[in-house]
Amino acid sequence: MGSFSWKQLELGLVLLYAASFYAVFFQRSLHLSHDYVGRLYGLRKGWIAGRLNDISDPQWRSFRDNLPILTVVMGTFVTIANFLRYQYGLKGRGMSLLWTIISLCYLVYLHGACVLFILAIGSANYFISKTFVESRYYIGILWGFNVAFLVLNRVYEGYPFSLFGQRLAFLDNFRGTFRWHICFNFVVLRMISYGWDYYAAFNRRPFDLKRHMQRCEVCSSGKTCYHALQEKGLHIEKYSFCMYMCYLIYAPLYISGPILSFNAFAAQLEMPQKSYSLVRICFYGLRWCLAFFLMELLTHLFFYNAFAKSGLWWQLSPFQIFIVAYGVINFMWLKFFLIWRFFRFWSLVNGVEAPENMPRCISNCHDLETFWKSWHASYNRWLVRYMYIPLGGSKRKLLNIWVIFTFVAIWHDLEWKLVAWAWLTCIFLIPEIVVKSIAKTFKATSALGEIFSYELGAMSGAVTISCLMIANLVGYVAGPSHIKLLISRMMEKEARFTLAAIFFTFYVAVKLMFHIGDIRQKV
DSSP states (O other): OHHHHHHHHHHHHHHHHHHHHHHHHHHHHHHHHHHTGGGOSSEEEOSSTTOEEEOOOHHHHHHHHHHHHHHHHHHHHHHHHHHHHHHHTOOHHHHHHHHHHHHHHHHHHHHGGGHHHHHHHHHHHHHHHHHHTTSTTHHHHHHHHHHHHHHHHHHTTTOOGGGGOGGGGGGGGOOOSSOHHHHHHHHHHHHHHHHHHHHHHHTTOOOOHHHHHHHOHHHHTTSOOHHHHHHSOOOGGGSOHHHHHHHHHOHHHHTTOOOOOHHHHHHHHHSOOOSSOHHHHHHHHHHHHHHHHHHHHHHHHOOHHHHHHHTOGGGSOHHHHHHHHHHHHHHHHHHHHHHHHHHHHHHHHTTOOOOOSOOSOGGGOOSHHHHHHHSSHHHHHHHIIIIITTTTGGGGHHHHHHHHHHHHHHHHOSOHHHHHHHHHHHHHHHHHHHHHHHHHHOOOOSHHHHHHHHHHHHHHHHHHHHHHHHHHIIIIIIOGGGHHHHHHHHTSTTHHHHHHHHHHHHHHHHHHHHHHHHHHHHO
16 A cells, blocks of 8 residues: 555656646747747748748648648549449459559659659569569569669669650659659568568468467457468469559558558458448547647747757757757657558558557657657568568667668668668667666566666666657757767756756656556556
């Protein structure tokens, strides 16, 4: 009873501190945005209380500006596809042909004549998969081909048609409204997924479905979970060119995902998902609308991203730099949350369930492993299936993370700041991996031992969050060229108290996360 009362008291104090922190944080954020409003880039006249709106992030600005037409396109495609599905009883082959045609129309609008590049590279990958699947070098050929085009597409900025002769130069006037080589990063992931899943099916790798159903609540209830769809494989004839091309350019998930494996996609095109009822899908859409309004409120009141884009961070005090950094990472989380859930909603309405990309709030992650499982979660699953496990899994974890995060950086863009971000993340991840492996061998046998373990966990979590903030400051605010300046600002005498207060705040935040986890376990 005493222990229970102590935990209740701690929870009350933690909640009080959290409320006080956010009150100060939002107050300072408002003043900061007001004081620098005339020096910030990317602000536009807003619609809330006559305030300016921060649309300095090009990705968010593009999505927000095109949202009306995207909604019309979604409604039109959903109506056509579902009407024809139920009118003519279309399944795998029929739906793949239908969605290939619909998606090609969508791609022609987006990329114009550049669709030819997508079809050519995609067809070449299909040819490689079918031709070399029996080769002992197949996996190397598959990866080499895709990584090569991932880099070349960026180096040549999507290849001007004039590069292939002056007779084709006129096609450069019809390149569409959206750069094809940006979206193609996702197509690369799908090409690798198809090649790998086809290789597994060709070699008939077994999947113990009965054993899986005994441990999986979803599958034991009569539904099929994503893991089962991904792992149990398909008949070899399902790996056809039409199904493959449909998977590469499937309109709802083409621009930004979420990413799902070829096996999972083809299985749901044959038999639509049953995990989400119509009511649940409608509620999912309503939650998205509420989250969108929250984003509008955030960008009208606080100009975090504009500070990062305007390069004014070095003029700020250490606490103000923290405000900008924490604000930017929350802005990014909400931005991707909205973009990915919009396209996932579109896919759900069409009967294809993709993994949720943001299953957990960013402010409820106290270790790097949990963070990466909850940030772009479908990409994390892809990396685990097609890179982490083939590279040796947990047996070579300390080496694997360097290969994987370097690929993640290159996949995003060819920028040194992203490579610096990736390697910093690896450096910060190594101690966490080592500590976790040691912690597994340690088991508290007394009340004092439990308290020590609890406090050590909170301290470790605070260190992890600090490292995550530093990595994101380098990757998305200061950049690697300003690391020395950033360190010197944070090492100033006036910054010491601020850094101690920030660390203590992270320590309290981790304790709040522990309490939230305990409450969820009881529920």
